Amino acid sequence: MTTRVYGTDHDDPEQGPQPGRAYRELTGGGPLDGQLVDVTGCTDAELVDGAYLITEAGRYGPGGRAAYGPPDGDPAAPWVWEGDLP
Structure with missing residues (x-):
């Protein structure tokens, strides 16, 4: 199963990462x-x-x-959930 990229539709055939793009995992x-x-x-x-x-x-x-950001200010790290906002 391919990891879905935030903002893509669930039925999008290209919902996974695309070549030439940079991503951060949400954790x-x-x-x-x-x-x-x-x-x-x-x-x-x-x-x-x-x-x-x-x-x-x-x-x-x-x-x-949902607020997500890098732990310890590391721009290369996966983004960690910081909480929800209205």
């Missing part, structure tokens, strides 16, 4: 764990900031966000 016990987020073109400063990703599966339901 840490959050609603999007196991998916990849496309970080192609992001600077190290942007990678350290992480992202608030829209999810229907989080604490706040549809339209809520």
Whole structure:
């Protein structure tokens, strides 16, 4: 089974990672764990900031966000769940 990239549809035949793109794995016990987020073109400063990703599966339901970012500010590390936001 291919790891799904955040933002792709479940029935998209190309929902997995694509050649020439950079990704970070989402981990840490959050609603999007196991998916990849496309970080192609992001600077190290942007990678350290992480992202608030829209999810229907989080604490706040549809339209809520899950915060993910690198542990210890390591821009190359998988992103860890930091909590949910409305």
